[in-house]
Amino acid sequence: MKNGLEDVIAAETLLSDVDGEAGRLIIRGISLDELASTATYESVATLLLDGLMERPVTETELRQQLGFMRTQLFAHVRSLDADLLALPPVDALRALIARLADGEDFDAALRLLAAPAVFLPAILRLQAGREPTEPDATLSQSADILRMLTGRRPSAEQTSALDAYLVTISDHGLNASTFASRVIASTRAGLTSSVLAAISALKGPLHGGAPGPVLDMLDAIGSGENARDWLTQALDRGERLMGFGHRIYRVRDPRADALKQALRPLVSAGQVDRKRIALAESVEQAAVAILRERKPDRPLDVNVEFYTALLLDALGFPRESFTGVFAIGRTIGWIAHAREQALEGRLIRPRSVYVGPLPRAA
Template structure:
């Protein structure tokens, strides 16, 4: 049963098509930017030049973190799960935000701050100082700048921008539904996003990209792919980054990210990982394609994030930094005609059991 009607995202799983507000993901990935896509998902239209420049300026003005959040990142156990740290820090941002701003403004603030939060914690736990945001840079470029301290190349910036676009929304999934359940009680947007982060932390939802990367690293060289793949399939083990509940052909996001994985691995000197991925893909598609099992977005996204400098444990946080746009857009749409989400459960237990006093229980 559908939880709501939506005009935000449409997925054609049979044909491998994905649309944001009616626009093909292929067009958005080729011509658009993350800021433009965020504007589209939140406001249901593509911005003109003046609107986009104003929107980008607003986003850049909200990148700084509250002092108490920076203090928390500095003092938290560096071995903490990055998603736990993200969840707690978002809660702290919500506590610090005592404004009467509408959900749209709070969503912009949160989307702008999360990259600062992620990069600060990755640098702190690596023994490095956080790098303040640069308001002159785009969202994607600033994200990478705060991670490394160097302004990214054009290829790196575009790869990051496209990866964020592709992860921005994906209709009704576990984390989005978690956000809606919380929002339907008329709780605040920060609480809803915390629910989404908590759901995305689960390995069945947000960890497949790091597992796919781990698979490539474990294989080690293209020459070992065939043995590895056939051994896993003979043991009926999953190939990470393959298969999707909705797509019965190629996930269009995987097709788009594949070309960027090729470019950034060449740039970073780890192109052998891309060659491994392509060989795994070709072999697995020949074996599993007739069953409708093809690469999904996670197959290449981890390789892109890794090549851009993110530690594998931070991949789900990068996912969340983009999906926060979709979560909040879906919440705002749902609240236009809100109904408390109150699902039923099917009871299968006993009834009319006799109560036994405690002294008579064996």
């Protein structure tokens, strides 16, 4: 038995491969380096869902139908009452998604792809005391998310940056939330149930809850000159450095590089604070050096959370919403894995080893 199912193979998949030793992520036969720089939300969704639905779907068709579905789902925003809005954004998001009908067909998948894109911006605007912005079916998924969030049409650089983020985190092997999605799918409960289980796993701080604290760390450090002293003192107190280290990757997380690259057009266009990026780079360099000094036998490098925080902050998402934004992108992978499990797999039923007391003999 391996606690945490470490290295236990629980599924065969055509969807993604995570090579932690080489620092490589492949999604449907395409390396992340290539995918993050060229793909859109719609193209990666088409790629991952290919062959898993009851009929083929083109990228153009998916974009059109997602736009229509966003307009249809906006009606659910009216059910956001004071009790729901008092919850963290990801919990309010989960509650709204729970209103959607279960199913295993393309229409069910389409609803679940569109839902978080509509619901999260509405939740954030209502929590900030502003009216929600209705969807625009003519826009791409990423452009419309940003327009619904800010109330204005995003720049091309902003849309591309969000596309790069959503593509980068669309799938990542059999992580905790994806495994939860496959377990539920193996019972044939339906895609909504699978996505709800996945969101519930994602919100746990050991899985999807760390990007926001990266910004808290940068705020506390303040300037590059303070980085080494602040980080050293944090480690002396036994604290974890947010945005560094990963359960799988023994080298640098390739998603971190993809997101760092996605930030550059925003910097060039003057749409992100250059001083903030310079501070982050100083902190990254100092942290990697200190961790190598202190833990030479344990590879610890920057992970996806570090540049996720900077990119989403630059796009206007409040830090408490980062888990919900992650869910928008990862829903693609959750649905693809759920369909793969339903089509190819059996009911997931592992065994446990009983270590409790035995009954006494008479």
